Amino acid sequence: MLRRKERNLENIPVGALGLIPVRGCEGLGDKVNDYLVKWRKESGSEHKGDVAFTGYDRDTFIIDADVPRFGSGEAKGIIKESVRGKDLYLMVDVCNYSLTYSLTGNTNHMSPDDHFQNLKRVIAAVGGKARRINVIMPFLYESRQHKRTSRESLDCALGLQELVRMGVDNIITFDAHDPRVSNAIPLSGFETVPPTYQFVKGLLRNVKDLQIDSDHMMAISPDEGGTNRAIYLANVLGLDMGMFYKRRDYTQIVNGRNPIVAHEFLGSSVEGKDVIIIDDMISSGDSIIEVATELKRRKAKRIFAAATFGLFTNGLDKFDQAYEDGTISGILTTNLIYQTPELLSRPYYINCDMSKYIALIIDTLNHDGSISSILSPDERIQHVLQKYKNGETI
Numbered sequence: 001m002l003r004r005k006e007r008n009l010e011n012i013p014v015g016a017l018g019l020i021p022v023r024g025c026e027g028l029g030d031k032v033n034d035y036l037v038k039w040r041k042e043s044g045s046e047h048k049g050d051v052a053f054t055g056y057d058r059d060t061f062i063i064d065a066d067v068p069r070f071g072s073g074e075a076k077g078i079i080k081e082s083v084r085g086k087d088l089y090l091m092v093d094v095c096n097y098s099l100t101y102s103l104t105g106n107t108n109h110m111s112p113d114d115h116f117q118n119l120k121r122v123i124a125a126v127g128g129k130a131r132r133i134n135v136i137m138p139f140l141y142e143s144r145q146h147k148r149t150s151r152e153s154l155d156c157a158l159g160l161q162e163l164v165r166m167g168v169d170n171i172i173t174f175d176a177h178d179p180r181v182s183n184a185i186p187l188s189g190f191e192t193v194p195p196t197y198q199f200v201k202g203l204l205r206n207v208k209d210l211q212i213d214s215d216h217m218m219a220i221s222p223d224e225g226g227t228n229r230a231i232y233l234a235n236v237l238g239l240d241m242g243m244f245y246k247r248r249d250y251t252q253i254v255n256g257r258n259p260i261v262a263h264e265f266l267g268s269s270v271e272g273k274d275v276i277i278i279d280d281m282i283s284s285g286d287s288i289i290e291v292a293t294e295l296k297r298r299k300a301k302r303i304f305a306a307a308t309f310g311l312f313t314n315g316l317d318k319f320d321q322a323y324e325d326g327t328i329s330g331i332l333t334t335n336l337i338y339q340t341p342e343l344l345s346r347p348y349y350i351n352c353d354m355s356k357y358i359a360l361i362i363d364t365l366n367h368d369g370s371i372s373s374i375l376s377p378d379e380r381i382q383h384v385l386q387k388y389k390n391g392e393t394i
Contacts, residue, residue, distance in 0.1 A: 015087035015131035016055035024096035031355035073103035077121030096338040138336035157184035175308040197377035242267020
């Protein structure tokens with residue numbers, strides 16, 4: 001396990017730490033704040049009286065900020081305390097559609113565009129007074145529109161450039177749809193963090209009879225785009241890897257994309273093996289269910305689907321059905337984006353908490369420390385695997 005005290009935080013903080021969970025990200029922000037407060041209370045006594053560590057140990061690092069709206073639907077960002085000289089970390093969940101606002105008396109649900117505008121409003125309210133601005137955006141805004149195939153906009157690249165022009169120094173995201181989008185801002189800090197360790201830990205904690213070797217388990221990528229995730233998972237767990245590719249009908253366009261005709265499988269036999277399907281997101285869920293059905297047809301034993309972001313845009317009915325049919329045994333997603341109470345109550349759902357990981361990243365960056373060891377979870381995965389094989393509690 002990577003614990004805070006095992007890291008070598010030699011540098012003094014860049015500035016007093018400030019955390020601003022933009023509206024819609026308060027739940028995750030509170031959890032991250034609790035870890036930071038606890039850790040700094042434990043080590044704050046070492047630095048008492050040191051002017052470089054002013055504000056190091058506080059009851060909360062959350063800075064009071066709000067984005068109120070006018071009756072017309074327009075809004076403004078307000079920060080209710082001084083942020084001069086602070087090292088600010090703004091957290092935003094662009095997928096939280098549960099929030100609403102009034103637009104000329106009508107109720108509007110907030111879209112990713114609304115959340116991104118709110119982030120910019122808060123940055124504008126900082127007014128250049130902070131020492132450094134860091135944005136933690138777990139689901140990267142517009143990351144599904146990351147490349148141009150014809151006369152199309154490049155929304156993700158534009159969004160990143162806009163943040164950098166506003167003075168953002170570092171952008172931290174999780175499992176970006178395509179990490180190469182960072183080419184849009186080559187002179188700025190951009191990290192995409194994989195949650196593989198949390199998936200492994202969540203699975204091992206909830207399923208007690210796994211045999212983790214190439215004879216009993218496989219890692220599967222549901223499409224060619226996610227192959228690297230499956231290769232990494234297979235390598236660290238010592239498994240075989242397989243992949244599907246989507247055969248599409250390029251003669252027609254439905255809902256902005258070419259419809260999938262079939263999922264074709266490449267890989268060795270899955271018969272009698274537990275399978276982990278790993279992807280960056282579950283959107284409608286059609287692809288995951290089709291892939292799981294195809295694997296069941298090939299006599300796979302149990303199927304677990306792990307995705308960083310569980311959007312479930314068409315609801316949970318088809319997943320309930322797949323669980324009842326025995327097609328899917330478990331679904332793992334993180335708490336990086338909004339989770340509905342219905343999802344959290346499902347018997348097949350395994351929630352992977354990322355708040356401690358985010359707190360570690362913030363704490364290290366605030367000290368201008370290297371986060372490379374945090375981003376690479378190989379050792380932690382091997383450690384938790386060993387505990388599982390020894391029958392210890394994870």
